[in-house]
Amino acid sequence: MTTTEQEPRLIPDFGEDTDRKMAFIASKGTLDMAYPALIMANAALGEGIEAHIFFTFWGLDMINKKTMHDLKFTPLGNPATHMPQGLGGLPGMTAMATHMMKKQIAELGVPEVPEFLQMIVDAGGHLWACKMSADMMGLGEDDLFDGVEGILSATEFIELTDGAQIIFI
Amino acid sequence: MTTATIAGREIHVDAEGFLTEYDEWDEELAKQLAQNIGIDLTDRHWEIIRFLRADYRENGETPTLRRVSAVGGFPTKELFQLFPKKPAKKMAYIAGLPKPKGCV
Numbered sequence: 001m002t003t004t005e006q007e008p009r010l011i012p013d014f015g016e017d018t019d020r021k022m023a024f025i026a027s028k029g030t031l032d033m034a035y036p037a038l039i040m041a042n043a044a045l046g047e048g049i050e051a052h053i054f055f056t057f058w059g060l061d062m063i064n065k066k067t068m069h070d071l072k073f074t075p076l077g078n079p080a081t082h083m084p085q086g087l088g089g090l091p092g093m094t095a096m097a098t099h100m101m102k103k104q105i106a107e108l109g110v111p112e113v114p115e116f117l118q119m120i121v122d123a124g125g126h127l128w129a130c131k132m133s134a135d136m137m138g139l140g141e142d143d144l145f146d147g148v149e150g151i152l153s154a155t156e157f158i159e160l161t162d163g164a165q166i167i168f169i
Numbered sequence: 170m171t172t173a174t175i176a177g178r179e180i181h182v183d184a185e186g187f188l189t190e191y192d193e194w195d196e197e198l199a200k201q202l203a204q205n206i207g208i209d210l211t212d213r214h215w216e217i218i219r220f221l222r223a224d225y226r227e228n229g230e231t232p233t234l235r236r237v238s239a240v241g242g243f244p245t246k247e248l249f250q251l252f253p254k255k256p257a258k259k260m261a262y263i264a265g266l267p268k269p270k271g272c273v
Contacts, residue, residue: 046255
């Protein structure tokens with residue numbers, strides 16, 4: 001149906017009054033699985049959407065000051081690399097694959113994990129650590145990236161993300 | 170292709186209202202575009218808009234937020250303050266460029 005009453009709207013609608021809210025649960029600590037939450041949370045923030053990332057289990061490696069600079073990618077047990085599986089277990093293969101992946105990511109102008117986290121914080125995003133995982137690994141707030149706002153229990157996370165779209169990675 | 174009358178001129182825009190012709194833009198027009206979306210342009214806004222224009226001319230692509238901060242040197246926080254909520258799209262709109270396509 002068309003109406004002739006109105007000219008087409010020629011000023012982009014920046015939809016600023018969105019109440020959309022998104023929460024990403026980052027549960028993996030490998031380099032390749034660190035990026036999905038970061039990229040999507042960052043994109044959400046750029047769209048004016050409230051975004052949270054909750055780091056749980058191995059995902060804590062992404063915000064642990066000791067490990068966050070040194071996440072790795074391994075072709076071992078990952079058929080999506082389309083390499084013969086025997087090769088993945090050779091000495092030095094994980095280091096080489098990690099190096100290659102970091103290079104490819106950098107070539108796209110995408111920052112490394114710590115810098116990416118800072119960018120998300122600067123864009124107004126919220127970072128949280130999972131209490132049970134932190135307890136298991138013996139980590140306190142001082143061990144975590146400074147941009148992390150706190151350590152939350154599962155219940156607190158559920159309360160915090162009332163009404164949010166939740167994406168588990 | 171649609172046209173819109175902006176600042177008394179006929180300008181080519183896409184279905185959402187983003188300018189499609191790089192050369193139809195000038196600073197007078199930018200003032201009107203900014204006003205359309207409720208932004209008062211300060212010197213700092215202009216620096217950013219000029220960076221976007223120059224970067225597009227060089228690379229044929231609208232820089233993403235990441236590129237504006239990493240290459241242009243404008244901090245992410247500031248971009249969100251100057252162009253609230255949807256900085257990448259708002260900067261592109263005022264600079265007369267298409268929406269950025271990059272993911273980061």
